[in-house]
Each structure stands twice: as structure tokens, then as C-alpha cells.
Amino acid sequence: xxxxxxxxxxxxxxxxxxxxxxxxxxxxxxxxxxxxxxxxxxxxxxxxxxxxxxxxxxxxxxxxxxxxxxxxxxxxxxxxxxxxxxxxxxxxxxxxxxxxxxxxxxxxxxxxxxxxxxxxxxxxxxxxxxxxxxxxxxxxxxxxxxxxxxxxxxxxxxxxxxxxxxxxxxxxxxxxxxxxxxxxxxxxxxxxxxxxxxxxxxxxxxxxxxxxxxxxxxxxxxxxxxxxxxxxxxxxxxxxxxxxxxxxxxxxxxxxxxxxxxxxxxxxxxxxxxxxxxxxxxxxxxxxxxxxxxxxxxxxxxxxxxxxxxxxxxxxxxxxxxxxxxxxxxxxxxxxxxxxxxxxxxxxxxxxxxxxxxxxxxxxxxxxxxxxxxxxxxxxxxxxxxxxxxxxxxxxxxxxxxxxxxxxxxxxxxxxxxxxxxxxxxxxxxxxxxxxxxxxxxxxxxxxxxxxxxxxxxxxxxxxxxxxxxxxxxxxxxxxxxxxxxxxxxxxxxxxxxxxxxxxxxxxxxxxxxxxxxxxxxxxxxxxxxxxxxxxxxxxxxxxxxxxxx
Numbered sequence: 001x002x003x004x005x006x007x008x009x010x011x012x013x014x015x016x017x018x019x020x021x022x023x024x025x026x027x028x029x030x031x032x033x034x035x036x037x038x039x040x041x042x043x044x045x046x047x048x049x050x051x052x053x054x055x056x057x058x059x060x061x062x063x064x065x066x067x068x069x070x071x072x073x074x075x076x077x078x079x080x081x082x083x084x085x086x087x088x089x090x091x092x093x094x095x096x097x098x099x100x101x102x103x104x105x106x107x108x109x110x111x112x113x114x115x116x117x118x119x120x121x122x123x124x125x126x127x128x129x130x131x132x133x134x135x136x137x138x139x140x141x142x143x144x145x146x147x148x149x150x151x152x153x154x155x156x157x158x159x160x161x162x163x164x165x166x167x168x169x170x171x172x173x174x175x176x177x178x179x180x181x182x183x184x185x186x187x188x189x190x191x192x193x194x195x196x197x198x199x200x201x202x203x204x205x206x207x208x209x210x211x212x213x214x215x216x217x218x219x220x221x222x223x224x225x226x227x228x229x230x231x232x233x234x235x236x237x238x239x240x241x242x243x244x245x246x247x248x249x250x251x252x253x254x255x256x257x258x259x260x261x262x263x264x265x266x267x268x269x270x271x272x273x274x275x276x277x278x279x280x281x282x283x284x285x286x287x288x289x290x291x292x293x294x295x296x297x298x299x300x301x302x303x304x305x306x307x308x309x310x311x312x313x314x315x316x317x318x319x320x321x322x323x324x325x326x327x328x329x330x331x332x333x334x335x336x337x338x339x340x341x342x343x344x345x346x347x348x349x350x351x352x353x354x355x356x357x358x359x360x361x362x363x364x365x366x367x368x369x370x371x372x373x374x375x376x377x378x379x380x381x382x383x384x385x386x387x388x389x390x391x392x393x394x395x396x397x398x399x400x401x402x403x404x405x406x407x408x409x410x411x412x413x414x415x416x417x418x419x420x421x422x423x424x425x426x427x428x429x430x431x432x433x434x435x436x437x438x439x440x441x442x443x444x445x446x447x448x449x450x451x452x453x454x455x456x457x458x459x460x461x462x463x464x465x466x467x468x469x470x471x472x473x474x475x476x477x478x479x480x481x482x483x484x485x486x487x488x489x490x491x492x493x494x495x496x497x498x499x500x501x502x503x504x505x506x507x508x509x510x511x512x513x514x515x516x517x518x519x520x521x522x523x524x525x526x527x528x529x530x531x532x533x534x535x536x537x538x539x540x541x542x543x544x545x546x547x548x549x550x
Contacts, residue, residue: 016522023520024114027077028107031514034073034081035104038064042097042446044162045454045480060381062163063388064097065089076522077514084510088502093395094160095499098446099506105445106511109438118431124512126435129428130421131508133436134443135501137420141413141474142405142497153178155492156400157393159409162493164389169209176214176373177390181397183216183371194398198370200322201390203383206355207376212386215372217346217365218326220319222312223358224351225296228305232350236310237343238362239287240320240331244294245278247271272299278335279303286340289349291315291323293331310349312360323362325370396496405497408488410477411447413500415465418444439508447478454480461485 011017018026040047041062048062051070059070068082081103088099110123145152157174184198202219224231258264279300282290289310290296296304296313304311315323324331329344347364354374373390377383400406407413421440425433444462451461461478464485468476477488488494 011521012523014523016520018520020518021114023518024120024515025111027514027517027520028111030075030077031081031107032104033075034068034078035101037071038067038097039101039104039449040453041067042101042163043450043453043480045450046097046163047453058381059384061385061388062097063385063392064100066388068096068100076520077517080510080514084506087506091502092399092496092499094392094495095503099503101445101449102443102503103507103510105442106439106507107514109442110435110511110515113434113438116434118434120515120518122431123435123438124515126428126432127439127508127512129432130424130436130439131504133421133424134417134439134504137417138407138413138497138500138504141416142407145400145404145406147404150178150182152406152494153181153397153400156406156494156496157397159493159495160393160396161389164385164392169212172210173212173386173390174393176212177393177397179214180371180373181394181401184369185401186369192401192404194401196394196398197318198322198325199394200319200370200372201375201387202359202372203375203387204354204357204359205377205380205383207378209377209382209386211376213374213376215361215363215374216368217361217363217372218319218323218370219372219374220291220312220315220323220360220362221357222315222360224360225311225313226301226305228302229310230308232348233288233310234348236289236346236349236362237287237340238289238291238323238327238329238346238349239282239285239338239343240291240293240323240329241282241335241338242293242320242331242333243335244296245275245292245300246295246297247274275299276303279307279309281335281338282309283307285338285343287338287343289346291320293317293320322370322372326365326368327362396499399498400496403496403498406494407497407500408475408477409493409495410479410488410491411450411465412475412477412488414443414446415469415476416474417504419466419469443504450478450480454478454483456480456483 041049041064046062048060049067051059051061051067053070059066061067065085065088068085073079073082081100084103085096085100088096106127113123114120154174157177158170161170161173180199181194185192185194187193200218202221256267258267275297282304287309290304290312292311292313293315294313296311301311320331323329323344327344327346330342332338332342345366346362349360349362351358351360375383375386375390377386418440421436421443425436425440428436447465448458448462451458456478465476465478468485473487475487475489476485477493479486479491
């Protein structure tokens with residue numbers, strides 16, 4: 001620039017910019033802060049986190065996805081790690097903590113390489129090769145799940161719940177989970193498909209976790225609309241109606257003028273007659289149960305009660321769809337089209353009081369394609385955490401059923417991958433070899449963290465587990481309960497192949513994405529906050545909302 005010339009300002013005033021190594025190390029620190037936040041929750045001996053939001057609502061959980069969803073993360077790189085947990089949760093329902101911890105560790109190992117002046121692109125290339133190799137190793141380690149093998153599915157559900165608050169009753173709950181998933185599984189084009197939306201979860205506090213049960217049908221959080229209706233109906237014929245049993249208001253503005261009282265009476269009689277016609281149509285179809293998605297007029301309630309038809313109003317759309325699947329009924333939008341063919345069937349319908357609320361139980365459906373799980377627990381927080389545990393267990397059993405493949409847990413697959421990568425690295429050579437070795441070191445964070453959280457010495461355990469694998473014990477993993485290295489297959493610690501696959505894929509992709517960033521340009525935010533939503537301590541600070549959590 002010539003002397004005396006004005007400097008050229010490209011970025012708006014107040015914009016903060018970090019370049020090169022400074023930007024990379026800050027991004028790595030932010031990502032590691034997130035992974036350290038959830039690290040202590042990994043495994044059966046993991047601890048829980050208590051999250052308190054601005055309204056004072058409390059969530060107690062050790063589910064990685066829930067923790068990261070609840071905390072308010074500001075740092076842009078940290079947000080990318082939260083995305084890893086989200087995608088893992090959507091794809092597999094479990095393994096969120098492992099995926100986040102692995103991402104953090106991959107970045108930490110990459111940080112060490114960056115200090116040795118290895119270019120980020122080289123590291124990314126090495127990580128790509130390593131993740132491909134890791135997936136090959138996983139495929140070789142995977143075992144088939146025989147169709148109809150409920151025992152294996154139960155063990156997969158129990159492995160998933162071992163680290164959750166529900167672990168004390170995991171045997172009972174695993175039975176419920178496997179029963180629910182196998183009931184709603186459908187064969188489509190030769191493939192098994194499970195839609196978890198067909199499993200309805202109803203939470204009611206009271207009773208213990210052991211009182212959780214599966215209902216072969218649907219539970220509606222509604223009571224019957226009129227006291228005069230029967231409380232219990234055997235051999236129910238169910239009409240599902242998406243129309244209001246009320247006199248329709250006109251679409252256009254209309255006025256009705258009445259000159260004398262006799263006309264008023266005639267008007268009211270006509271209105272009543274119209275509603276009675278509607279109810280008569282329902283009775284003529286042969287229905288003795290009516291589930292209505294919209295409102296039911298007082299007069300209609302009176303006639304329905306007179307005919308002994310059990311009626312529920314304002315049922316949720318999602319519940320209507322599940323009822324249609326469970327009872328084989330059709331949802332009818334126009335009463336004129338209702339016939340006996342549209343009715344669904346259930347062995348029993350009754351109103352039961354659970355806690356303080358009355359609920360309608362539609363049970364004993366023949367071969368229902370939608371079922372319900374009624375969750376019980378002593379307090380609200382127990383019930384909520386139990387629901388999260390069941391969601392994970394349902395997801396892994398669904399994935400296992402669909403893919404028919406499983407691997408051993410307890411850090412055994414991570415160790416097998418790490419050993420295979422160390423053998424593979426010299427064959428690649430060049431600087432990528434260092435990146436592959438870094439990946440091999442990073443993936444060992446899973447067995448290390450498992451042993452740390454169980455109060456064991458991570459170094460001793462790692463030596464022991466590597467030793468076992470060298471001897472050819474490919475399913476050797478850490479039994480955190482006994483504090484020993486044992487065969488995980490014999491201990492029934494197993495998980496679906498897709499969970500480990502997704503963990504490796506999501507974490508290596510997120511790590512390489514963060515590594516490739518060498519310039520962070522944060523425009524000035526409003527409200528006087530530090531630029532770009534950075535924490536007050538610059539970009540390396542811990543995301544707000546986390547400091548009080550450790």
C-alpha cells in the first residue's frame with residue numbers, strides 16, 4: 001500500500017475475524033467442551049445431568065441427545081456437534097453420547113497433528129480412509145440376527161437401557177419393547193419395516209416402573225362424554241368419525257327471524273330432529289362405540305347415551321389413525337357414508353381411572369397393527385426419563401429387526417477397529433498414516449470412558465482389552481459391573497450394527513467439516529452481545545448454559 005493511503009475496510013465495523021490456527025484451535029476447544037459435557041453419562045455406570053431452564057423446569061437425564069437439545073448452545077462449532085447427536089438420534093435412537101464423545105476426541109487428536117504442522121486437508125483425507133476401513137471392520141464383525149429371535153432382540157433392548165434410569169427393571173421393560181415392536185412390524189416388498197409412530201406411549205405417574213405394561217390396542221386420554229353411557233363394552237363395534245355431531249352453522253351470514261313462540265319451538269324441534277337423525281345413522285350402522293375427532297352436541301350426547309353407545313369426543317388425529325390401524329376401522333368424514341363395513345372391532349372397551357384421570361382403554365384387538373405402552377413411575381421425572389429410555393430401546397430393536405445385523409458392545413468393536421487401523425496405517429504411508437493412527441487412538445475413547453465412568457483405571461483396562469484382542473478374542477469388551485475384560489457376546493451386551501456405523505460416519509464427517517474451517521467471520525450481533533454469539537471468553541470459552549452443569 002502506498003504511504004498515506006487510506007486503509008480499505010471490507011468488513012463492517014464490529015465484525016470479529018479469526019484466521020488460521022487460532023480459528024481452528026478455538027473451534028476444536030468449543031467442540032471438546034460439548035463432548036466433555038456428556039462424557040460422564042456414557043455407559044451403565046454413567047452419571048445423570050440436571051438441566052434447569054429459564055422457567056425453572058427441571059429435566060434429569062443421561063440421554064446425550066436430550067442433554068444437548070435442552071442446553072442453550074451459542075458457539076457455532078458447538079452447534080455442529082449438537083447436530084451430530086440429533087442425526088444419530090433420528091437414525092438409530094441410541095449411541096448419541098458415543099457419537100459426540102468420538103467427535104470431540106477425533107478433533108483433539110487432529111489438534112495434536114495440526115501442532116506438528118500437518119495440513120488439515122491431509123488429516124481429513126486420513127480420517128476419510130480410516131472411517132472407510134472402520135466400516136469394513138464393522139461389517140466383518142457383524143453377526144446375523146435370526147428372524148423371530150426374540151431373545152436376541154430382548155438383549156439388544158436391555159443393553160440400550162442398561163445406562164438409563166430404567167435399568168433396575170430392564171428385564172420387564174425389554175419384554176414390553178420387543179413385544180410392541182414385533183407386533184407393529186410389517187413386511188413390505190420382502191423387507192421388514194417398523195413404523196414407531198404405530199406405538200403409542202401414554203405416561204401416567206403413580207405405581208412403580210415395574211407397572212409399565214403393553215396394551216394390545218390403544219389408550220385414549222379421554223373419558224366418555226355422558227355419565228349415562230355404559231362404562232364397559234364387550235365385543236365393541238367402533239365407528240371412527242371425523243365430523244361434528246352438531247347442527248352446522250351456515251357458511252354465509254344468515255339471520256333467522258322468529259315472530260311467535262310456536263315458531264321458536266318448531267325451530268328447536270327441527271334442530272333436535274337433525275341431530276337425532278345423525279345419531280340414528282350411527283346406530284343403524286351397528287356401532288356401539290363412537291370415537292369422534294370433533295365435538296358432540298349436548299342433545300347428541302343424550303341420544304347416544306339413550307342408545308347405550310359409548311362415545312368419546314375431540315380425539316387427537318394421531319390417535320384416530322392408530323385406532324384405525326389397531327381395530328381395522330375406517331375413518332369416516334361424512335355420516336351419510338357410514339356403514340357396517342367401516343366399523344372396527346375390539347374385544348373390550350372400558351373407562352378406567354388411572355391416578356386422577358379417567359382414560360378409555362381399547363383392548364383385545366385381533367392382530368393390532370398399532371399398540372400402546374402405558375408407562376408408570378413414582379414421580380414425573382422418573383416417568384419422563386423412562387419414556388426417553390423406552391424411545392431408545394424401541395429404536396434399537398426396530399433397527400435390529402429391519403437390518404438383521406448386530407455387533408458386540410462394551411467397547412469391543414471400538415478396540416477391534418483401533419487394532420485394525422494400526423495395522424492398516426503403515427500400508428497407506430505418507431502423512432495420511434499419522435491421521436489414520438490418530439483416528440485409531442481417538443476411537444479408543446469409548447472403552448476408556450466406559451472404564452473411567454465405572455471408576456476403573458483406564459490405562460490398565462486398555463492394556464488388558466488390547467491383550468485379549470491380540471489373542472484373537474474379537475468380542476472382548478469391558479464388563480463395567482464386574483470391572484473385568486470379558487466376552488461381550490456371552491454377557492449379552494449387543495447392539496445393532498447400524499448404531500456403530502452411524503457413530504463412525506457422523507463423527508468423522510463432523511470432525512472433518514470443523515477441521516476444514518480456517519477463517520471465522522462473525523458479524524456484529526444485536527443487543528451488545530459479543531460478536532457472532534461467541535461466549536464472553538472469546539471463541540474458546542465454554543458455551544453458555546454449560547458452566548453450571550459439570
